[in-house]
Amino acid sequence: MNEWLLIAGVVLTALSGVPGYLTRYPGPVTQWVTTLIAVSGSTLGLLALCMFWTMGEGQSVVLPWPIPGAEFAVALDGLAALFLLPVFLVSLVGSVYGLAYWKESEHPDSGRKLRLFYGILTAGMGLLVIARNSILFLFGWEGMALSAFFLVTAEDGKQEAREAGWVYLVATHIATLCLFGLFAILHAASGSFALAPLAWDKVSPRTATLAFTLTLLGFGIKAGIMPLHVWLPGSHAVAPTHVSAILSGVIIKMGIYGLVRITSLIPHPPVEWGEIILALGVASGILGVVFAIGQHDLKRLLAYHSIENIGIIVIGLGLALVGRSLGRSGWIILGLGGSLLHVWNHAFFKSLLFLSAGSVVHATHTREIDHLGGLAKRMPVTAACFLIGSVAICGLPPLNGFVSEFLIYLGLFGTLVSGDGPSYAGAAFAAPALALIGALAIACFAKAYGAVFLGTARTHHADHANEAPWAMLAPLLVLVAACVVIGLTPVVVVPALARAISAWAPELRDVEAELVALAPLKWVSVMSLALLTALAAAGFLLRYRLRTGAVEHGPTWACGYVAPTPRMQYTSSSFAQSLVNLFGRVLRPKTLRPPTLALFPQKSEFQSKVSDVVLDEAALPVFRLAGYLFSRFRVFQQGSVQSYLLYLFIALIALLLWR
Amino acid sequence: MNAAIQNTMHVVVALVLPPLLPGVIAKTKALFAGRVGPPVLQPYYDLIKLFRKGSVISTTTTGVFLAGPVVGLVTVTMALLLVPLGHSDAPISFTGDLVLLAYLLGLGRFFTALAALDTGSAFEGMGAAREVTFACLAEPALFLGLLVLAKLSGSLQLAGMLGNSLASHWSGAGASLALVLISWFIVLLAENCRIPFDDPNTHLELTMIHEVMVLDHSGPALGMILYGAALKLFLFGALVVRLVMPRTTFAWLDWLIFVGAILGVSVVVGVVESSLARLRLTHVPVLLVTACLLSAFGVILLVR
């Protein structure tokens, strides 16, 4: 039942763009039709999820499918349900947002294409999450990957869009090829393409390692784990913003889903796997946020934060894996629970942030942080939403980000204190790392929010921005609600989490009870509510005091300087400078500072830029070198038929002498 | 003595005592400088006066400007409810409250920085930048210390970690605890912008970090900020004190020791301030990283 509802939803979303694409009916009608279908499709999906969580498991659907090894096997279990929620919710709000953000009238040549592939993208993700057959999985996967490519290059007239899209396409195809290898190995191990738990002991360690490597590569690229993230910042930056939202909110989660699903198939993973994943998580977490601090482009900054949050998610997963190898249920529950909950949270607050950033870009036509400023006055609602998103993404109470990080912290500390049974202190060092990540995130968002929304407008654009229309604000509010609810009453997500965890590690008994026992979520909500009331009270007191007392308004105190201008505000780059220098070894910031020659220096300028080190200093050079080396082989094809015949003859002799 | 009284005691001490600390520090420094110095209760007078005064608010600002002080004060107050003082194990205590503690302070820091940026003044921007930057390095040091305590006490509640058992561990794991003590003291100095990180006594524009962030705040808002700062100092002081404090069975004795110790801490701070000079900004990270390494070493000593 649930499955059929889901399939219906997937089909609807997949076809949502088709009528609009085929009919050339002018005006906004097609756009409304498309959105209507897409929304109803997503709603069906969400309905199915509700039914799943309320009533429970449905009957898995298995239909024959005349492709060697393939069968149309679809099932909805706890994991799938957990990952499906963001898929449908984010794409729903995204398509509504798109109505106003990407008007048919404003983008005549890309609008239809965009909506078509937006639908296919959602459907692809829905399919891959419920697929129980690796070939079906690959269909969903590639449907997602390719449509994402077309969405990133929606404005393929622009050079930067083409370049980012190209990097993305290469990355995703390499990922897909890795998956080919992985599934082939799994098939060899299990004898079928069904995504079912393996008799892992029969697999030789060498093969197992190979499989793990391929899993890490294939899904890690998609998830954007450092250093496999090269495609991520560029494409997030150039894509239309509601696409960026789904890219960073959901698509990269599909990489996580792959990791989680594949690891769920392996009852007794070697403990090294957990260690490696944990280490990768720490690396992506720290480096992600550090790179984010160096960015000048609002959307690139958010993109790097996706890498950071993926890092946090992966830390949780690594902890769970370690726990599974050592048979510590507590670590599994807290680690996986935190990481899965963070999957939700990140999906919500990151989409929230991207969509608000989109409203800013839409209103000011620039992504340059240092060209903005003072928007809180001109776009109050958007500003408020972005602020809430920032608090959430920094993992601060009383919002949802805190809850998931709280669980992961508990798990990490747990590796130290769990007296009986094998302990694993190495993992504990991830806790301070997580703290560092949190503090850096605070720094980064203080910079971003401050430079974009506070102070005074730095440019004309920012000074004449207008608040976004309601079609763009309503989605934000939905996401805000999600963040607040999870933050204040985390108890509501426990059942869903518990189901997902027991789907991942079937060996665990009544997960829900243990999760409640391990994590004092009630306290979290109590404290959050207390915090809110206290804030309200104190705020009210201050207001009251100000209303009664004498208040005068004047310019900002510039320490005696009489004619401050907006350009004199502390820019985001100077705000970040000290941190950027602190991590200069990794970030390799490029600065351009012309020397002051004359005694009375003329007009001069200073530029600093933090580009993606892995992409610009590792990946691209390698590709260029390969291209150069390849071009050296061209001497063999210079058009002389005599030499061609010679090759033929040489081949003949060589093969004759083969054996 | 029953819990209720303990908790009231806790709240009273936590809310009343803090402003005394800056006063003590100032006094100490004055004595070292051979001056009489302001009365020890001066901070209280300042606060009362500020809450009475009217205020000037920059036209550039938005609501965030006033949210800063509010959040700053509320968060640190709540945080104080989590920290065990004197004889009491914090009124509020649950598994993982240490995380909440750290993140409440983070929330306060976030909004203080935003409030500073809200004014659009270059000075305050600079201050905010430094505040968040140095916090990034202080945070891990704090958590590494907590790791040591968690390992020793086997508990994930501050009450348990800084609880009775702690004193007994000094014999066994004294080295680790000593390292933590040092690094937490450094964190205390950094988080509260004392010398050698920052000099609160210089003229406002010239202070580098905290004071410059609140240039534009005035009247009650400024009062909240100063009070919040005092509470924060008290909080870290309490952490340090509980780390070393011997526990007796007599509640009153414990409270006396505690109050004495925390005043002692402020004296030490004062001594440090009058004997050290302010570090160059570029050298600040080095000191903080040292703090991290110290407590990290402490952890390694334990789990090796």
Next chain:
Amino acid sequence: MAYLLILFPLAMAAVTFALPSNRWRPWLLPAGALVQLILTLVAVFQPTGQPPVSGLDNWLLLDALGKVILSFLSVLFFLCSLYAPGYLALRVDRPNRVFCANLFVTLSMMTLVALSHHLGLMWVAMEATTLVSAPSIYFNQNARSIEATWKYLLICSVGIALALLGSFFLAYASLKSGLESTLLFDPLIEAAPRLSPQWLHAAFVLLFVGYGTKMGLAPMHTWKPDAYGEAPGIVGTILAGGLTSCAFLAILRVYQICRAGAEAEFAREIMIFIGLLSMAVAAVFMARQKDFKRMLAYSSVEHMGILVLGIGIGGLAVYGALLHLINNGLTKGVLFLSAGNIHRAYGSKLTDDVSGAIRRVPLSGALFLAGFLAITGSPPFGPFVSEFTIVNAAVGSGQFVAGGLFLLLLAVVFIGMGATVLAVVQGNVPEQKQPAAFHDSVATGAPILLFMGLVLLLGVYIPAPLETLLRDAAGFLEVGR
């Protein structure tokens, strides 16, 4: 029946040659192709129990393998012939008498190859296909096309001459071991275990190199980029889809004899090696390839490599290779024809002058892009199924190195090919000096859509009859394993 299959196209060729009107002649192609298609289907899907289609006392015999190739050939030819009228209507300036007639003769000769069970006869037919297809490459009649034709003709003839020597060796191998020497396929299979190994060995190498030249395996592929680059898209399709399949069939026949004999291991080694080598060479030359038709030629080299690699890996991969033969042929149809359209629209086939095809010729541009994604093995297109089957077989049979290199080379090829394709398809349309009149039309668009449709279909659903055909063929190849 067998005679009919071979003679009907010849008759059509004669008619076409006789018909005077340059305008109406092309329409004979779809007509004739349709009839041929029907004939083929009748022959292939004749009810079980009837004696197999045969002639010339079993010199011509339609076995399981032949069925696959034959049906594929006629489908391919039919789809191409649908494109022909629209294309030739654009080229009314050129006399197309020889062109059309040659296409029919080529068809007949390809059918002969598919049917013949006599290596000598097969050789004759193969050489004939080379000769008759040469003029089609020369259709544009300019310096470049002359050069292309010359290279194609000379290199392929030399290669096939070697194949003849190889066939002689084979016959001699049977003679040597005291058997009555023959070039008939089935007796050779029976006698295979007793054939003298040295001769069989040498024979296989000669035949492999010879027919490999025709098939376009590296390093004998050198004629391909020139020929495919200069020939009209439709000819490119028939060369890349049809003739290569015939050559592949010939290699398969020889491989079968080797498998029945002692040389199986040796043959498979060589096939894996040459297969990977072809992919590598293709990958190397596709990188930074400015000429998108030459790029397609290299892609063809790559996929010929995949075919022999599949056979070399064996087991399930044989099925995969046969399926890939079909998928590749059809996808190449999409690519060559849409590339031809884009070429017409811009009057150039260099990425320097061509960009934004998706805007200039939306249908062809989109199809070109889709074809690229399909040929590089993305789901939900046909080649994905076949390539994935091959990977799976390689890993399943423990040949990790071959499988790994296969995947690696696929990645490199994707990067090389994608750069060129996206440069062509995306971006803005450059200012053209004299904008060409060409625009997407039903006549030049619909056939490509049909190709694409089939590619997509084979990706999501393999019809039962085809499935059985392939299974039989694979089984027929794998006898005695």
Next chain:
Amino acid sequence: MSQFLDPFLIAALALNFVALGVSRIRGVISAVALQGVLLGFLPLFVHTDIGLRGVLLIIVTIGLKGFVIPGFLVHAMREAEIQHEVNPILSYMSSLLLGAVGTGLAIVFSSTLPLAEQHADLLLVPASLATVWSGFLMLTTRRKAIMQVLGYLLLENGIFLFGLLLLEAMPFLVEVGVLLDLFTGVFVMGIIIHHISREFASISTEHLTELKE
């Protein structure tokens, strides 16, 4: 009868060298033609009993290889009015040397091949391999398109020599088919040579290097 065979073969081999060494295209053509004629007669010596079709085959072979094709080539040359120098890429001397080496190798190699006893002492196999080799030499070391056609012819001659070993295996139809293909091939090549010379006013393949990477 094989005592008559060997002289013929040796003559054929000698003609290879002539073809490699002569400086005028006409000379090469006539050498190849003469070789064709010789080959035509060979079946008489290899097989004692050749029926009517054998005779027919001989006539066809001699006709095509000895007269029609060469004549056609001469005609094509006259058509293209090209100058008559071979001017090879590799000098005559070195191509001769290579040819000699190749012939030697051919003899060695074929001695390793296990021959049926009735052919064990025949020069046929070495001769055929050597001719194939010289064909290759001519294909790869000569500039002019027409010379490559001649090289192709040599190659075919070599293969034909080997074919003599299994005359009964090769049915008449196939033999004729082979010859027909050979003829058509050369014919088409001739046509193309004609076009080449018309396009480039020369038949040197150096003009044919437009298409390259």
